Amino acid sequence: MMRILWNSFKKGILSRKFEKVSLPPGYEKTGGELHSLIKKKFGRSLHIREVAAGSCGACESEIISAGNPVYDIQRFGVDFVASPRHADALLVTGPVPRNMELALKRTYEAMPGPKFVVTCGDCALDGGAFRDSYYCAGDIGKIVPVAAHIPGCPPRPQAIVEALLLLIGRIN
Amino acid sequence: MNIEDILKELTSGEKITPDATRWLAPEEVHIEVRPGDFRNACLFAHHKTGSPVSSLFAEDARAADGCFYVRCVFASRHEGRWLVISARLDAAAPEFDSLANDIFSAAFFEREVSEMFGIKRRGAFDTRRLRLHTEVWPEGFYPLRKDFRPPEKCGGTGLDYAFRRVEGDGVFEVPVGPVHAGIIAPGHFRFSAAGEPVLNLEIRLGFAHRGVEKLFEGKIPEAALAFSEFVDGEAAFAHSLAFSMAVEKIRGIIVPGERQRARAVLLELERLYNHAADVGGLATDVGFSFPAACASVIKEGLLALNEKLTGSRYLKSFNRLGGAALPPSAAADIGAGLAAAEKDFLVLKETLYGSVSFMDRVEETGILPHKAAVELGVSGPAGRASGIAADLRADFSHLYKNAGFKPAKQEKGDVLARLNVRVAEFEESARLIRKFCCPQGQGGDAPPAAARPQSGCALGWAESWRGPVLYWVRLGENGLVERCKVTDPSFQNWEGLAQAVPGNIIPDFPLCNKSFNLSYPGNDL
Numbered sequence: 001m002m003r004i005l006w007n008s009f010k011k012g013i014l015s016r017k018f019e020k021v022s023l024p025p026g027y028e029k030t031g032g033e034l035h036s037l038i039k040k041k042f043g044r045s046l047h048i049r050e051v052a053a054g055s056c057g058a059c060e061s062e063i064i065s066a067g068n069p070v071y072d073i074q075r076f077g078v079d080f081v082a083s084p085r086h087a088d089a090l091l092v093t094g095p096v097p098r099n100m101e102l103a104l105k106r107t108y109e110a111m112p113g114p115k116f117v118v119t120c121g122d123c124a125l126d127g128g129a130f131r132d133s134y135y136c137a138g139d140i141g142k143i144v145p146v147a148a149h150i151p152g153c154p155p156r157p158q159a160i161v162e163a164l165l166l167l168i169g170r171i172n
Numbered sequence: 173m174n175i176e177d178i179l180k181e182l183t184s185g186e187k188i189t190p191d192a193t194r195w196l197a198p199e200e201v202h203i204e205v206r207p208g209d210f211r212n213a214c215l216f217a218h219h220k221t222g223s224p225v226s227s228l229f230a231e232d233a234r235a236a237d238g239c240f241y242v243r244c245v246f247a248s249r250h251e252g253r254w255l256v257i258s259a260r261l262d263a264a265a266p267e268f269d270s271l272a273n274d275i276f277s278a279a280f281f282e283r284e285v286s287e288m289f290g291i292k293r294r295g296a297f298d299t300r301r302l303r304l305h306t307e308v309w310p311e312g313f314y315p316l317r318k319d320f321r322p323p324e325k326c327g328g329t330g331l332d333y334a335f336r337r338v339e340g341d342g343v344f345e346v347p348v349g350p351v352h353a354g355i356i357a358p359g360h361f362r363f364s365a366a367g368e369p370v371l372n373l374e375i376r377l378g379f380a381h382r383g384v385e386k387l388f389e390g391k392i393p394e395a396a397l398a399f400s401e402f403v404d405g406e407a408a409f410a411h412s413l414a415f416s417m418a419v420e421k422i423r424g425i426i427v428p429g430e431r432q433r434a435r436a437v438l439l440e441l442e443r444l445y446n447h448a449a450d451v452g453g454l455a456t457d458v459g460f461s462f463p464a465a466c467a468s469v470i471k472e473g474l475l476a477l478n479e480k481l482t483g484s485r486y487l488k489s490f491n492r493l494g495g496a497a498l499p500p501s502a503a504a505d506i507g508a509g510l511a512a513a514e515k516d517f518l519v520l521k522e523t524l525y526g527s528v529s530f531m532d533r534v535e536e537t538g539i540l541p542h543k544a545a546v547e548l549g550v551s552g553p554a555g556r557a558s559g560i561a562a563d564l565r566a567d568f569s570h571l572y573k574n575a576g577f578k579p580a581k582q583e584k585g586d587v588l589a590r591l592n593v594r595v596a597e598f599e600e601s602a603r604l605i606r607k608f609c610c611p612q613g614q615g616g617d618a619p620p621a622a623a624r625p626q627s628g629c630a631l632g633w634a635e636s637w638r639g640p641v642l643y644w645v646r647l648g649e650n651g652l653v654e655r656c657k658v659t660d661p662s663f664q665n666w667e668g669l670a671q672a673v674p675g676n677i678i679p680d681f682p683l684c685n686k687s688f689n690l691s692y693p694g695n696d697l
Binding site: 003004007008011050051052053054055056057058059060061062063064065067068069070080082083084094095097098099100101102103104107123128129130132133134135136153154156 | 303304305307308309315320322326327350351353354355356357358378379380381382383386387399401402403404405406408449462465466468469471472475485486488519522523526691692693696
């Protein structure tokens with residue numbers, strides 16, 4: 001226990017140590033704006049349920065990275081939850097293989113309203129590299145209504161935060 | 173026993189005379205046998221090499237040769253060579269004798285061959301489909317046939333998948349997935365339990381099936397190389413390396429030493445960030461947040477290093493046919509990045525191994541016995557944790573052999589053994605990276621492209637952080653990819669997980685699962 005405390009103390013708060021972890025400039029500012037918007041519009045916190053619909057895993061890795069001590073998206077009021085029942089928003093990655101259509105639809109239906117869907121990564125926009133596949137739905141919009149898209153292959157953690165800021169700014 | 177002796181004995185002892193024997197490369201021999209002999213020849217090679225079925229796949233050659241081919245790949249580890257046994261199958265009614273009753277490691281490959289090509293297996297014990305789920309995909313459409321046309325309508329077939337049923341007093345089922353609680357790819361786990369312990373676990377995958385192998389077809393090799401990085405995003409470099417090796421073999425491109433070392437550096441960097449994340453994943457799954465955070469910081473630092481070196485956090489779009497060259501500043505960046513990662517990794521290691529309650533959770537949990545691992549063909553860190561010291565780097569690569577590489581090995585096969593393997597591999601990878609980038613990675617000139625034949629077939633391989641990734645590629649006369657068989661280690665390792673879980677309680681499942689950490693997209697293709 002003492003060792004953990006000592007190591008934590010030694011390491012300090014990483015998200016504040018810019019020079020050490022080379023956070024992109026402006027990240028704190030974007031995050032701060034996102035935080036105040038979430039406070040105003042979502043009563044302090046935005047809960048997101050992630051659904052991987054045939055992605056290669058890189059998008060998931062970046063979404064997880066957004067929660068690491070460096071980017072620490074949670075301090076801006078964004079949390080990834082384990083159930084669609086707890087979620088305000090659905091974050092979908094991947095080109096949506098046929099086998100995932102029903103699961104995606106049901107996950108959306110299980111969410112309480114008001115709710116919205118954001119797609120993440122190039123595959124989720126129009127199938128990306130899998131556009132011509134015999135087994136991908138291609139257009140997620142046909143399965144669930146999509147409010148916004150986060151481009152990138154995969155989008156970096158800071159791009160995810162920036163995109164959320166833009167999106168939430170638009171929501172009334 | 174060497175491959176030459178195996179072939180001799182095949183003719184003298186088994187009375188199977190191959191119709192053709194071709195050495196495609198010094199390390200790769202193809203033999204073609206009559207369809208009736210296919211099963212016996214494979215059994216013989218399996219026993220003599222001691223190798224599981226490394227890959228088994230079909231090829232639609234009706235246009236060129238008027239037949240289907242079925243091919244089975246074995247690794248002769250002690251001499252570092254591949255043996256590929258093929259048979260021609262009838263174009264109109266293709267079928268072959270199932271191997272799976274005698275070699276379990278062939279079972280999943282056979283199901284794949286059947287659903288993708290409509291090739292029948294005589295005596296198969298499992299005729300269910302694997303990836304083209306019966307709920308959505310109608311009968312009679314075989315995507316990897318060359319004359320395939322997709323069905324007009326998908327979905328709503330009204331059919332269901334039959335899970336293995338466990339019956340008895342108090343037995344209940346717990347269905348989990350395809351959408352999981354964490355931020356992770358989709359799959360379905362069906363637990364049958366009585367009280368706390370799991371009696372049976374059936375894993376149903378294919379939810380991330382995107383038709384990868386079909387999409388490879390008709391691409392120019394350069395485009396296919398970029399596409400191979402989408403197969404599994406966390407092992408993007410290993411996949412692109414295996415693919416490029418296959419094409420380089422076909423084209424007769426020799427990759428200069430400096431560029432081979434640069435590739436090895438990147439392959440090991442991929443292993444580092446993933447192993448760090450996996451060690452942290454175990455901490456997450458027991459609710460031990462400090463080491464979990466520590467691991468995610470290590471991963472973040474390594475991803476930033478990847479970006480500095482290649483422009484991509486996931487090492488994408490960097491590998492080229494003919495090799496990869498690191499920037500001149502690489503050695504300094506790598507030195508600094510590695511030092512930071514190793515320092516944090518030491519803290520991570522000490523915290524985990526120093527925690528009695530953590531050790532209590534991982535010891536004796538999720539044991540995969542050696543015998544089961546061998547029978548199932550489990551490979552990679554999971555195999556090495558169950559006493560199978562197979563590692564393509566040690567068995568097939570001169571570069572690694574010369575660097576004094578020895579695969580990590582554990583005997584017990586529990587979660588702790590898999591953790592130990594990962595920790596040892598993390599440390600070994602850091603050592604290898606330093607060694608490989610030591611003589612200043614100046615890259616060397618790109619080798620001259622393709623003076624030799626543009627068409628043909630070859631096997632490419634890479635030991636990814638999850639285990640061996642194999643690419644069997646055929647380039648057609650026009651230089652385009654005609655067939656690309658991707659074999660990800662997860663394809664066989666998932667069954668290893670299914671066998672390791674029974675007897676454990678469901679709350680220990682995340683721990684077992686994370687200790688294997690298998691790929692959904694690599695498996696589902």
